[in-house]
Amino acid sequence: MKKRVLRNKLLTGVIFLLLVSMVLSGCGGQSGSQPAEPASGQSSAPAEAPSNYPARAMEFVAPAGAGGGWDLTIRTVGRILQETGIVEVPMPVTNREGGGGGVNLAYMQEKAGSDDYIAVYSPPLLLINLNGSTQLSYENTTPLARLITDYQAFMVGQNSQYSNIHEVMEALKADPKSVKVAGTSAAGSMDHIAFLIIAKEAGVENLSEIDYIAFQDGSSASQLMGGHVDLLSTSLSQVSGLIESGDLVVLAQTAPHRVGTGVMGEIPTCIEEGINATFENWRGLFGPPEMPGYAVDYWSEVLAEMVTTDEWQAALVSNGWDDAYLDAAGFKSFLEIANESYKMILDEIGMLAE
Amino acid sequence: MEALQHLIEGFGVALTPANLMWVTIGGLLGTIIGMLPGLGPATGVAVLLPLTYTMGPTAALITMCGVYYGAMFGGSRSSILINTPGDGAAIAATFDGYPMAQNGRAEAALAMSAIASFIGGIIAAIIMVFVAQPVARFGLRFGPAEYFLLMVFALSATASMSKGNLMKGFISLLVGLMVATVGIDAQSGVQRFTFGIMELQGGIDFLVVIIAMYALGEVFGTFQVIKEGKKKMQTKFGKIWITKDDWKKSWKPILRSTPIGFFVGALPGAGATMASLMAYNNEKQLSKNPDNFGKGDIVGLAAPEAANNAASVGALIPMMTLGIPGSGTTAVMMGALLMLGLQPGPMLFQQHPEVAWGLIASMFIGNIILAVINIPLAGVLVRLLAIPPRILYPVVMALAFVGTYAIAHTVISFYILVIFGLVGYFMHKAGIPTAPLILAVIVGNKMEQSFRQALTISNGSPAIFFKSSVAMVLIALTILSLLYPVVQSKLRARQMQKESEVAS
Numbered sequence: 001m002k003k004r005v006l007r008n009k010l011l012t013g014v015i016f017l018l019l020v021s022m023v024l025s026g027c028g029g030q031s032g033s034q035p036a037e038p039a040s041g042q043s044s045a046p047a048e049a050p051s052n053y054p055a056r057a058m059e060f061v062a063p064a065g066a067g068g069g070w071d072l073t074i075r076t077v078g079r080i081l082q083e084t085g086i087v088e089v090p091m092p093v094t095n096r097e098g099g100g101g102g103v104n105l106a107y108m109q110e111k112a113g114s115d116d117y118i119a120v121y122s123p124p125l126l127l128i129n130l131n132g133s134t135q136l137s138y139e140n141t142t143p144l145a146r147l148i149t150d151y152q153a154f155m156v157g158q159n160s161q162y163s164n165i166h167e168v169m170e171a172l173k174a175d176p177k178s179v180k181v182a183g184t185s186a187a188g189s190m191d192h193i194a195f196l197i198i199a200k201e202a203g204v205e206n207l208s209e210i211d212y213i214a215f216q217d218g219s220s221a222s223q224l225m226g227g228h229v230d231l232l233s234t235s236l237s238q239v240s241g242l243i244e245s246g247d248l249v250v251l252a253q254t255a256p257h258r259v260g261t262g263v264m265g266e267i268p269t270c271i272e273e274g275i276n277a278t279f280e281n282w283r284g285l286f287g288p289p290e291m292p293g294y295a296v297d298y299w300s301e302v303l304a305e306m307v308t309t310d311e312w313q314a315a316l317v318s319n320g321w322d323d324a325y326l327d328a329a330g331f332k333s334f335l336e337i338a339n340e341s342y343k344m345i346l347d348e349i350g351m352l353a354e
Numbered sequence: 355m356e357a358l359q360h361l362i363e364g365f366g367v368a369l370t371p372a373n374l375m376w377v378t379i380g381g382l383l384g385t386i387i388g389m390l391p392g393l394g395p396a397t398g399v400a401v402l403l404p405l406t407y408t409m410g411p412t413a414a415l416i417t418m419c420g421v422y423y424g425a426m427f428g429g430s431r432s433s434i435l436i437n438t439p440g441d442g443a444a445i446a447a448t449f450d451g452y453p454m455a456q457n458g459r460a461e462a463a464l465a466m467s468a469i470a471s472f473i474g475g476i477i478a479a480i481i482m483v484f485v486a487q488p489v490a491r492f493g494l495r496f497g498p499a500e501y502f503l504l505m506v507f508a509l510s511a512t513a514s515m516s517k518g519n520l521m522k523g524f525i526s527l528l529v530g531l532m533v534a535t536v537g538i539d540a541q542s543g544v545q546r547f548t549f550g551i552m553e554l555q556g557g558i559d560f561l562v563v564i565i566a567m568y569a570l571g572e573v574f575g576t577f578q579v580i581k582e583g584k585k586k587m588q589t590k591f592g593k594i595w596i597t598k599d600d601w602k603k604s605w606k607p608i609l610r611s612t613p614i615g616f617f618v619g620a621l622p623g624a625g626a627t628m629a630s631l632m633a634y635n636n637e638k639q640l641s642k643n644p645d646n647f648g649k650g651d652i653v654g655l656a657a658p659e660a661a662n663n664a665a666s667v668g669a670l671i672p673m674m675t676l677g678i679p680g681s682g683t684t685a686v687m688m689g690a691l692l693m694l695g696l697q698p699g700p701m702l703f704q705q706h707p708e709v710a711w712g713l714i715a716s717m718f719i720g721n722i723i724l725a726v727i728n729i730p731l732a733g734v735l736v737r738l739l740a741i742p743p744r745i746l747y748p749v750v751m752a753l754a755f756v757g758t759y760a761i762a763h764t765v766i767s768f769y770i771l772v773i774f775g776l777v778g779y780f781m782h783k784a785g786i787p788t789a790p791l792i793l794a795v796i797v798g799n800k801m802e803q804s805f806r807q808a809l810t811i812s813n814g815s816p817a818i819f820f821k822s823s824v825a826m827v828l829i830a831l832t833i834l835s836l837l838y839p840v841v842q843s844k845l846r847a848r849q850m851q852k853e854s855e856v857a858s
Contacts, residue, residue: 066400067679067689075693079407095400096763099555100538103764106552131543133555180811188543213498213807214540217800218685219622222678228497228811237692241677241699318695351543
C-alpha cells in the first residue's frame, strides 16, 4: 500500500516535471500549431477589420538569440507599449534563431496573411538574400516601421599605430593585407560590408583583398584589446563600456552627425574626416507577407504614437540609439535604396549570389 | 584590503531579505531547469528576462545568477540517475556518475556532486574577489592561435575517454569534427553541407547531439535490456551522503580541478563543458588506477563537478570586467543588464560597485543555499530509480523532444535528434565511445575557425602557432597529455615484469 502511494507521488512528480519543461520551452517559442498556408496560395479572405483588434496575444519575434541587438530592440518595444498602455494584449517575445534570420523569414511565409505576428530585422535581412543564404527577401515581408539606428564604429586598441581613419585607409591602399579587420558577423554580412562601404568611398581599391576575420562568439573586442587584430568594425552601443574606459579608441563612426554625449560625443564621423559616406545599422518591425490592411494600419498608428513617448525617448538615450522613425511607406522606399547599395558592394567583393 | 571591504558591502546588498529570496527562487528554478535535457542555464535565464524588468538591476542580476548556478548543480542530477546530461557541462558527470548509480551508489554520487559543486563554486568565488581583473587581462593574450591550441589540448582528452581502444576513440572524434563543419562558414560566408536546408545554416546544435546520444541512446539501449527482463530497479535507498573514504580520495582532485575550471571558464568562448572534460582528463592521468575511471570512480565525478561550477563563476569575469560575454548564458545576462540601463564593462566596478560586489557576494550565498537545497532534493530525486522503466523511459523520451524543440524551435531538429539517437545506439553496440564525438561537435567549429583566423592574421604562415609563450605552454601540455598514458603503461609493464621476476 505504502509503496503504491510512493509510486503515485513519483508519477505526479514526473508529470509535473514534464509540464514544467513544456511550459519553459513554450516560453522560448510559441509552437507553430496553426496550419501552414502556402505563401503563394490564395490570399486570405478580404480583410474584415475586427473592431476589437488586437484581441489576442501578439507574437513578437527576435530572429536571433536572447541578449542580442534584435532581441533588445523588440523587447524594449514590447515593454514600452505595455507600460504606456498603448497596447493592452500580451506581447511575449520568441527567439526564433537560425540562418542569420533566414529561418524566421521562412517561418514568416507560413504565417502569410496573419495579423498577430511581428518580427524585428536590420541590414542582415537584405544581406542574407543578396549573399544567397536565402531566396526570400524583404519583399516577402510587410514593413511596418523603421524605428532606430545604431551606427557602425571603427576602433583600434590603446597602443595602435593608427590614430585616425585616414592612416588606416592609406595603409590599406599601400597593402590591402596590412590591416586585419575583425567583426562579429560572418564574412559578407553587416560588420564586413559596413567597413567596405566606407573604404570604397575613401578610395581603397581591391576591396576583396582586405582580410576580414569573423569572431562569431562575440570575442572580437577582446581580440582587439589583446592586439591580435588591428581594427574592429562593430556597432557603437555594443562596446560603449570599453570606449568610456579608454581600452578601445574609436577612429570614426558612420553616422551623418555626432551622437551621444561625453566620450561618445567626441567620436568624429566619417563625413567630418572627409569620407563622404554613412552606414546605418537600422532596425525596424515587419509583419508577415500579406498582413491584413487593418493590422498594418493599427501597428503603424501604434508605433507612430510610441516613438513620441518619454519612455521611448529615454530608451533611445540609455541604449545609445538614434531616432530613425520612418512610417511604412517611407521604410519601404528606404529598403529599396539600401538594398541597391549593399548589392553593389557584395558584387564588388564577389559575394553577390546569382 | 580594499577588495574585502567592497565584498563586505556586497554582502550588505546580497543579504537583504528580498535578494535572499530571489537567489533562493532562482537557485531552485535553475536546479529544475538544469535537470531537464536541453534546458540549460541560457534557457533558464532567457525565460526569466521579462520578470527582471520589474526588479532593480542588482536583484535581477542576483536572480539570474541563482538560476545559472542552480542549473550547474542540477545538470548533473540527470547525468547520474538516467545517464542524460541536462546540458553540456554535465556530460563528464555521466562518465563515472552513472556507473556509480548502477552499482547502487546513487546516493553517494548525488551527494558528492553537490559537495564538489559547492566547494568548486565557493573557491572560485574567493579567487574571483582577488584576481578578477588580472585574469581578465591575461585572457586577452589568447588570440586565435592560442584558442586553436587550447582546443587541440581539449581534444587530447579523447585518449582518456576511449576506454582503451584509441582507434575507436579517434573514429568517434573525426565523425564529430565532420558534423561540426555543417553550416555557414563565418570566415568566407559559404554554406557547407547544408543541402539547401535553411535550418542547417546555423550548424548542428551540440545540445541536440547530446540529448540524442545520451537520452535517446539510453532509451534505445535499455529497451533491449527491459525486454529481456534484465533491468534491475533500485527500491531501497540510503542516506544521501558520502563515506570517509570517498572524501579522502576526492578532496585533492576537487582542489586541483577548481582552478582549471575557473581559468578555462574565464576565457571567452571556452566554457564549462571544456573545463569539466579537462578536469576529468587531468584526474584520470594523475590517478594511480586509471582503469577504474568510467566504471564508477568517485574521483571521476568529483573533479568535473568542481570544475564546471568553478567555470560558471569564471565565465562571469569577461562579462563583468570587459563587457564581453564569454558564454551563451552570460550573453543573455548581458542583454538583460543593457535593458536595465547598465553597461557591463571596465567601468561597472566603479560606476555601480553595489551591483558588481553584490553579485560576487551572491555567489557565496547562492552556493551555500544550493548545497542546502540539493542534498534533501537528492533524497527525493534518487527515487527516480524506483520508477519502472516502462514509465520512466517514455517520459525521458518526451523530455528529449520537448528539450530539443526548446533549443531550436524547428521540426528539422527532431530529425537530427532521431538520426543522432540511432547513430549513438549503433556506436554503443560497436563499442565506439560517444563522448569524443560530442566533444568534437562542441569544440570543432571554434577550433577550425580559430585555425583559419590565425592563418589569416599571419598571412598564411604557420609560425603564428609557435610565437607566444602561452602557445608553447599549450603545445607542451598537449604533448604531455598524449604521451603520459603511453609512458605510464610502459612503466607499469616494466614494474610488473620486475615483480614477476622477483617472484620467480
